[in-house]
Amino acid sequence: MSRIEELARFVGVPGGYDDLWAWSVRDLDGFWSGVARHLGLDLPGPVLAEERMPGAVWFPEARVSYAATVLDGRPEDEVAVVGACEDPSATVEITWGELRRRTASLAATLRDLGVGQGDRVVGFLPNTPDAVVAFLATASLGATWSVCGMDYAASAARSRFEQLDPVVLVHASSYVHGGREHDRSDVVAELSAALPTLRAVLEVGTPAWDDALASDVPFEPVAVAFDHPLWVLFSSGTTGRPKGIVHGHGGALLEQAKVAAYHFDLGPGERLFWFTTPSWMMWNFVVGALLTGASVVTYDGSPAHPATDGLWAVAERLGVTVVGMSPGYVAACQKAGVGPAGHDLSRLRRVGISGSTFPASSHEQLQAELGPDVQICSISGGTDVVSAFVGTAPTLPVWPGELSRPCLGVALDAFDAEGHPVRGEVGELVVTRPMPSMPLCFWGDDDGSRYHEAYFDTFSGVWRHGDWITLTDHGSVVIHGRSDATLNRNGIRMGSGDIYEPVEALLEVREALVIGLEEPDGGYWMPLFVVLADGVELDEALDARIRDAVRTHASPRHVPDVVIAAPGIPHTRTGKKLEVPVKKVLAGQDLGSSYDPGSVDVPELIDWYRTVGRSRRTR
Structure with a gap:
């Protein structure tokens, strides 16, 4: 039985997905309290104390810790994170016990540097286990995390980090891509010099970093309010400086656990590998899969090295059960005449697709190569909510070129220019009731005007996301692309x-x-x-x-x-x-x-x- 079927039984909603979804958006209190109880989360008191957009108040009496939710109660000797790169011999495995120990040790180091609740720690890092540890250690202190991948130029990273007045920078000196190590020492030096609020700079892979991870100290996470800032993700900077989007501990963990557990059926014994960089919200989604007890793969390198089907080779070698990629990568493989065929993907159950629209022809060819036992799971969401609005689930059919349904708890609709719901024709993707992971605010937007302008200026009290969609007569969602000017190339927003x-x-x-x-x-x-x-x-x-x-x-x-x-x-x-x-x-x-x-x-x-x-x- 899938986890979504277990949830339906647990909350007592008979019928299929559509019945569960309808209840989930009609009774937000019942749905989110049910999800919390089913996932074993301690969230007492009222659920949605104030329903409004923006500014909904969720679980005002709860105290939470994202890091503790990830690490507490896990089996010590089972693998939590696999660190992979273009060199298969360099793969490392980190158990839950080791991940907890490293997180506790780095948290103690940060605490000794004076890092506490509300401080900002930033990372300029490749997609490696060290990035996961740095985030969890930061979150465990109640500090706020933000990260950029190492392909960003100094000016691009600076335009993001300088807004935050960070106290610690965690960085690497290089990253790997396409068979070559890219030295970024000069960028790190420029970035460090441009951030005058830094108290310390920690470089991964050095003896000092090893020492920071080596202490055997208790894991002492700080419990914070549900809406305490967890991380700042940055928009693409279409107009002016990139917007710093602030999410809370509780909202992020609830939404990410929901999507991972119920839409991708992840849990203990499962393994997720989604090709991403730390600059993209899918990195946060991958880390969020740890909330379900699943293990995850980080990857420093190109998906097409040493051959175009390199990503499929990694999925085979590491025995992943869910692999994620962009439509652009699928198209590149198909043009090259390679793909999942010829790889032993016997453990693979789902292929996630995100980042841009997935053409029906590519879907059909990929499905033929995967066979009927592997579900293709196209999703669409955003950095804005660090989650998905629409996707699929183990119990749903999949139509090429379409996304199966709105996600649970997402009151999704399509509006015309006058704000009227439309069916069977193109409309604006809107969300008419709050989601827990909607932003707390934009960083530095003291009066909330930029936040309001970004999502609520078009339809009062309704979230307008900026995607053109069609809601079909059989309940699926067709994404036509961005209705604003955000660049979204090969699944990476820029x-x-x-x-x-x-x-x-x-x-x-x-x-x-x-x-x-x-x-x-x-x-x-x-x-x-x-x-x-x-x-x-x-x-x-x-x-x-x-x-x-x-x-x-x-x-x-x-x-x-x-x-x-x-x-x-x-x-x-x-x-x-x-x-x-x-x-x-x-x-x-x-x-x-x-x-x-x-x-x-x-x-x-x-x-x-x-x-x-x-x-x-x-x-």
């Missing part, structure tokens, strides 16, 4: 601001505009439009300089597909680049009533971008 800064710093470039466009065949086109200085032409040398600037100062993932010289970039009258309207006209969409030419500085430029889009579509 910020246009990280691209603009280095490109617009070039003397030859006056201004730049980058667009990420989901295409009907499942592809993703990311052009960079540049307005050049007088007398400058876009030749091969300048094209190469622009690409190199993006690669150096942001990351290789940020490099555009094509650089196009443009006659200008349209703005609002207040100077904001019109990324969303340009994206729509490139896709051939009607701007409709939401577009007011009178609010645009040079409205005729929209027609130029419309022509570019038409030319690409008719090739």
